[in-house]
Amino acid sequence: MEVKRGDEMKTVAFVILVSVSVCLLGACGQGEVKERVEDTVMRTSNEQKEKSDKEQRAEEIAKDFKEVKGAVAYDTEDELVVAFHVTQYQKFFTEKIEKKVKKALEKEFPDENVVVSHDLKIRLEIERLRRDVEQKQISEKELEKRIKKMKTLREEKA
Structure with a gap:
């Protein structure tokens, strides 16, 4: 060949x-x-x-816990919403960690209605909401609608 x-x-x-x-x-x-x-x-x-000082301080408090890998916060008119995620090894203890974080935040912000969640959907919604507000791509009406959506997401979890 x-x-x-x-x-x-x-x-x-x-x-x-x-x-x-x-x-x-x-x-x-x-x-x-x-x-x-x-x-x-x-x-x-x-x-x-x-970020507002309150949001930044809330994120720092949540991140101070060694179990918390990252946190985001959003300050609405009637509540301070903080969402966090934990390290892989702590996934089984998220409820316990959530209570500890909430207690620390309520101590720091006694006059605020503090809402703490480890739910990924809420964390992503806070990040999207903050981005849209900062880029001024959202109207006041849309902002209220998205905040209501975030509340319904929290209620779904419960």
Whole structure:
């Protein structure tokens, strides 16, 4: 069985073409990722400035617990809503952790109606709500609607 020289050249050319294409496509995507990361960092730093002191303090109190991995807070007119997530090993104790966090927050904010949750849906809704408010993409009516939605999400959990 003889391999023709022309077939061999076509195979080599094809391999080179595919290799160059893969390299170019890989290199093109890196700039986009860097831009997205920079945008996220910029957005995050702006969000930190926008948060109210009460929200920021509530998040810090929740994060002070070693079991809590992260927390977000949103201050509405009638309540302070704090949602958190725990480390993987603490998932079985979320109710207990929730009570400890709520007790600490009520001690810090005695005049506030403090609502604490470990529910992912509520945490995501707070993050979306805060982002939309900061970007001024939400009307007063829509804000009230979303806050009501957050309350119904909490009631679903119970």
